[in-house]
Amino acid sequence: MATYTPAETVARSGFTIETLRYYERVGLLYDIARDPGGRRVFTDRDLAWLEILRCLRDTGMPIAQMQRYADLTVNDGSVAERLEILRQHDEAVTEQMAQLRRWRRHLRDKIAYYEGVQDQGP
Amino acid sequence: MATYTPAETVARSGFTIETLRYYERVGLLYDIARDPGGRRVFTDRDLAWLEILRCLRDTGMPIAQMQRYADLTVNDGSVAERLEILRQHDEAVTEQMAQLRRWRRHLRDKIAYYEGVQDQGP
């Protein structure tokens, strides 16, 4: 199984090393291996998990809920509850997108208004 | 012209009174009238402006940029620059929506995977 140094993991995950350490501390990363010198050794499994974290984070899931999800995953918790979390989040993301669409319409109306003002000159 | 008490403004704008006071303090609200007792009196113009602020805020514009926009608006600043800000923000919102769409696809793949796992039973 391929392994990755912290620097490689930073490059591949897009998280900073500080964020990775922070995530490990707060329980979003678990069982991260160490080499004999004490340095972190990341695996493909870890990178896959980091991608999930990035997905959840970048779609606005709070850390507390990510912790819940992480806990269910590491402790072989209920698949049903994991599904529940993901489905609810999917709904939240959909709602977020709808909201953004509505506001963008607003924004574009405003832009059109200013374009009209501009055309009429000062 | 219709006027509104702080409580009415809270109800109509969706901001808390604390947020309204904060926005006034940092320069996002300007020339808010006072009644003889010193209380704020909001007008339709203020409510319209609050809706713009809500649009910008809820689509992720940082306060510093809202301040720039507010400054241009209150001081009759360049319409071209206001347009520039709004257009850039429109692009940012569009990018944000595209990102969300991509992540949602991811999320749904994950959900489908768990549904498969669940069907196979324990």
Add this chain to the structure above:
DNA sequence: CCTTGACCTGTAGCGCGCTCCAGGTTCCAC
């Protein structure tokens, strides 16, 4: 060897966007 730089742990601090006092006024209903 010695330097250099990536990495470690533990802990403190920060920036953003509010949010919450403290201590006081004003208004309205009774």
Add this chain to the structure above:
DNA sequence: GTGGAACCTGGAGCGCGCTACAGGTCAAGG
């Protein structure tokens, strides 16, 4: 005219999600 709610100002505090030390270890190149 009294009680209570709504409001005021000024300033401190908070929650989130990192981010930045301090002080040290380890590994590789010259």
